[in-house]
Amino acid sequence: MLEMKRRFFLAGTAAVFAAPALGLAQTAKPAKGGTLRISVDQAASVIHPLLTRVNPEYLVTELLYSNLTRLKVDMSVEPDLAESWTPNDGLTEWTFKLRKGVTFHDGSPFTAKDVVATFKAILNPATASPGRNNVGPISDIVAVDDTTVLFKLSGAYADLPVAMAYTNARIIPASIATGDLKSLSTKAVGTGPFKLVSYEPDRLIVVERNPNYYDPARPYLDRIEVQVFPDISAEGSAMIAGNVDIISTLQPTEYLRLDGNDGVEVLRTPSGQFCNINFGCDTAPFNDARVRRAIALTVDREAMVNFVTEGFGTPGNDTPLNPSYQFFKAAKQRQKNIQEAKKLLAEAGFPNGLQATLIASDRPAVRTQLAVALKEMAKEAGITINVQTMPHATYLEQVWKKGSFYVGFYNMQPTPDGIFKLLYTSDASWNETRWNNKAFDALVAEARGTIDAAKRTELYTKAQELMNEEVPSIIPSFFDVLSAKRSWVSGYQAHPRASVFRLDYASLTDKAPKRG
Amino acid sequence: MADFIKRLLRTPQGAIGVLLVLLVLVIVLFGPMLAPHDPETLAPLTRYKGPSAAYWLGTDQYGRDIFSRLLIGARATVVMAVLATIAGTLLGAFVGTTSAFLGGRADELIMRTIDAVMSIPSLLFALLVVNLLGSSTVNALIAVAIAFAPGMARITRSVALSVRKQDYVNAAVARGESSAYIILREMLPNVIAPIIVEMTIRISFAVMLFATLSFLGLGAQPPAAEWGLMVSEARRYMHLSAGILIWPSVAIAVVAVGFNLLGDGLRDALNPRT
Amino acid sequence: MSPNYIAKRLVMIVYTLFIVSLIVFAITQILPADAAVMMLGENATQDALAALRENMGLNAPVWQQYAIWLGHVLQGDLGTSLRTGQPVGPVMFEALGRSLLLAFLSIGLMLVLAIPLGIIAAVRRGKIADMVVSLISYAGVALPEFVTATVAVLVFADLMKWLPPTGYVPLTENFAGGIAHLVLPVCVISVILIAHVSRMVRSELVDVLHTDYIRAARLKGISRGQVLRRHALRNALLPTITIVALDVGYLLGGVIVVEEIFAIPGIGRQLIVAIQARDLPAIQAGVLIMAATYSIVNFIADILYAWLDKRIQYG
Secondary structure (H helix, E strand, O other): HHOOOOOOOHHHHHOOOOOOOHHHHHHOOOOOOOOOEEEEEEOOOOOOOOOOOOOOHHHHHHEEEEEEEOOOOOOOEEEEOEEEEEEEEOOOOEEEOOOOOOOOEEEEEEOOHHHHHHHHHOOHHHHHOOOOOOOOOEEEEEEOOEEEEEEEEOOOOOHHHHHHOOOOOHHHHHHHHOHHHHHHHOOOOOOOOOEEEEEEOOOOEEEEEEEOOOOOOOOOOOEEEEEOOHHHHHHHHHOOOOOEEEEEOOOOOHHHHOOOOOOOEEEEEEEEEEEEEEEOOOOOOOOOHHHHHHHOOOOOOOHHHHHHHOOOOOOOOOOOOOOOOOOOOOOOOOOOHHHHHHHHHHOOOOOOOOOEEEEOOOOOOOOHHHHEEEEEEEEOEEEEEEEEEHHHHHHHHOOOOOOOEEEEEOOOOOOOOHHHHOOOOOOOOOOOOOOOOHHHHHHHHHOOOOOHHHHHHHHHHHHHHHHHHHEEEEEEEEEEEEEEEEEEOOOOOOOOOOOOOOOHHEEEEEOHHHHH | OOHHHHHHHHHHHHHHHHHHHHHHHHHHHHHHHHHHOOOOOOOOOOOOOOOOOOOOOOOOOOOOOOOHHHHHHHHHHHHHHHHHHHHHHHHHHHHHHHHHHHHHHHHHHHHHHHHHHHHHHHHHHHHHHHHHHHHHHHHHHEEEEHHHHHHHHHHHHHHHHHOOOOOHHHHHHOHHHHHHHHHHHHHHHHHHHHHHHHHHHHHHHHHHHHHHHOOOOOOOOOOOOOOOHHHHHHHOOOOOOOOHHHHHHHHHHHHHHHHHHHHHHHHHHHHOOO | HHHHHHHHHHHHHHHHHHHHHHHHHHHHHHOOOHHHHHHHHHHHOOHHHHHHHHHOOOOHHHHHHHHHHHHHHOOOOOOOOOOOOOOOHHHHHHOOOOHHHHHHHHHHHHHHHHHHHHHHHHHHHOOOOHHHHHHHHHHOOOOOOHHHHHHHHHHHHHHOOEEHHHHHOOOOOOOHHHHHHHHHHHHHHHHHHHHHHHOOOOOHHHHHHOHHHHHHHHHEEEHHHHHHHHHHHHHHHHHHHHHHHHHHHHHHHHHHHHHHHHHHOOHHHHHHHHHHHHOHHHHHHHHHHHHHHHHHHHHHHHHHHHHHHHHHHHO
16 A cells, blocks of 8 residues: 555646646746846856756756756655656656757757756765765665666655755766866756856846747746845835836835835745854754753744844744755744743853853844844843844854854755754854754755655654754744735745745746846 | 133034034933833834824834834944044054155055045945954944045055154154153144044934944844934835834934034134134 | 156155055955855855865965965956856956046036135125035035935925936946936935035135235235136146045945845855855955046046145246
8 A cells, every 4th residue: 555655646746737737727827028127136146057056057057957857846856857756666766758859058969868957967075065964875886778867876865856956066068077067156057948148147147048948938027137245224225116017025124115006916825935143063052952942942942033024024943944855743822931941051051151252243134133132032031142243254154054053044845854964963064053962963864765754754853852952053933935026027926945936837928028 | 721622612514513413412311211102112013104192203113112222322423423433533643644754755655545445436435344253333333444544545655754854843753752741742743633523424324324234234233223214114115104214314414513513613613713 | 746646646646556455355265255165155065165276276374375366466466256156357357447437526516506606605604505504514414325315205206206216227228228227226326425515615715805915915906806716726727636536436436325125246246145144255346446446546636736736836
């Protein structure tokens, strides 16, 4: 029965997604043509698809490249360059069937060799790809024939199709992957819906339709201009003036400002994006779980949602999962309890309170807001927190992963496994908290080899209970992903993952201004 | 002295300048005592409120009383600007006077080097210094002082050069006094008046520079009630409540205009024109 | 104006740039950033970092690194951006072009407004007109650029919808659109300059009008207007050249903030991005280019001054 169910589940996913455009096509057929302007709030400094690190960069490489799979707005996975996939029984080998007749922007054909070379490049430590630990436990990858790729894994892994959609797992030509890999820093050779026209990292990136894209219907737009706005208020003004059509990432304050403006539609979707307070669990006084729990108990989570998100968020329970994730089961919500916090502090040897310096980088601004709010909330329990802000670059250099008390900010990951392996297991890519809890590691490892949904939910729930008890980091609230568009844009939705945009589905109505 | 004050108050600039600066001084001295609310306590229920009897100027994004924050932040804003200006002036005055006293090739070398330093815009220079030292109020103070020093050195030198030609300096040289004695005891006191005028005007520049550093994330640190930081934070929330932006801006304008007027008034009072 | 004088001024520019290069190199050396980490990112392996450091010459003594860097700069190679991997020079010079356009338009607007205002204030000293000009000039220095810019966008773009709020359109692409996008930033930058220069013109002119030479001319029976045009203005406006040239330093600082708010990809914006990302070669190149611009403008102003001064004395 279990066997049946899994086969059905997996084959079913692929079958349903064979006609991905169906859902949208049932209304009016999207108009072709036009130039769309989308704004981003920080420079896209890197367009090398294997090396991108921030959302504007993901946006650009998503236009120019394709993955094997991609994430739909409901966070489920659909085929991209792969048409279908099947695992072996132990979930340790996955076979992907590739789309036929696809070509790269330079005209060369796309084959299994390119997939193999791409993943070898991602996994090669010398490439220093941020996605190295996020594409699954791949031990070997083989081109069975021109359109079949076999992934051999070092352990059972149920999420591989989702991992294939990772923001760094864009497929590049084998000739570049094994040759001049660096050349992709200034040019783009992908199979994506758009081709690169010009690239000025701090101002404007222009792409135009790829006439040879594998889906003859898409993309609908002729041209997309990605404009960089260093100032969010200026970005909002440009939307009001109709000079940009989509704001890719919108701050809550700007959402409130734009809401109700003529011709502007604000978009909102709940998400697992969060800001957290990281503790260095190997550093006194934060090596004592009672101290960590005491600080967590000072947080008024409802108030926090208001302060840091203007209400565009949901309370957190000190674990990175929330209802936006699959396999989530709600646990008892931690409430503010100053008495209990004081008691825990006294037990931990701080009867007269505690002093600590909390570091927050200046981007995005919510980090500072969160820090300032925590400072005030913790005061009640006799905890004195000094907030220190610093430029983001200094923070990355001196504090991130090294500090013992600082504010982090993370996008929602595609799966629970993704977020745990990114931040919280002992072998996490960014093991910021140095929590190194063996029981927790074991639960996550077991879950990633489990296909049964109920069993997985149970394992993740146990893992979360451990986190909630030990508090390696305080997660006071989750953010909704906010975005805005002019009403003449159709087919664009805010994506919970925040780093997925799907602009090949966007189109302009006849109300849109004609440009260039 | 009384005569000088009379002359100062006779010009409209001087009179208004004195008035505004006195107002600022009162706030700096007594502001914290007068503040009706705690400047940092969060109040989730009173965010973005307009002016009312309880909150004269309304509340900000954390529900904090803007009026109280302005009263308390005056010290962080004005005292810092004054200190930075004084530090920059002392540094510049020392270099300028020394250069004027030494004269000749040494003077040439010092002044050319100062010209070179001045070719880096002061805001950029301050940015680099703060980045070097890390962002904090004290480091911003050091940065502004360093950024001001070359300009002040130039002005001091030109004033000092004219003093250098005076008889009492020549007499001191003839007496065989040491260089340090002549610079500190004979020359500096006589260059002070014009420097004070320049300094007064520069205090308003310093307030601007601090505010701009805050805007670029390199000045005072939240939740400080420094006015420049308040304005730059307010830019995010101004669409929800305009008062958050307006009141600290007004406060900055009062200081900037006040010290500018006072400086002009002092200048007129010191060089009475017919 | 002897060739000697020009030569001397040119030597000064070289000296200036030498000093600036020392300062900027020293600062970028001490900045808390590891160039190799900045380049390879947080996920780089220790081996890769060590190899890159060796490759970039980061293990050499500081003076040697300075000499190598200076050598490259003298050959016109300003280095490669750690952030984007592109050569810094072309990017910075293109950005400088946009900033200079902004700066020249601002200076133009300032001259057109500040000089007449200053003259009116001086001639009608103590009258209503003088008060009004004073008021304008004090208002101009009351607020930092980032506040004026914010308010300007709110009022003229969001509320009135007269002008595009922000963004940059190259003039070559769309001349009218490009100019429309420049109006607000140019006005914001000019405000402080107008305040400063109109006051300077006023006080210079007041001084000149009180000289014996002008009084003598008046006594000779030359009309007030003629005295003003023939004698006073020339003498009063001459120092304005120097003041305007010195204000270029202030202007270049103001450009940083204005470009940040109006999303103009000029050299100020490039510098901010470079400083935030700890992109050392870009910081070095940007500061050096700014200093060079300032020196060259002042050089031209000095030459102009000397030239005009002669004409006034003998003409």
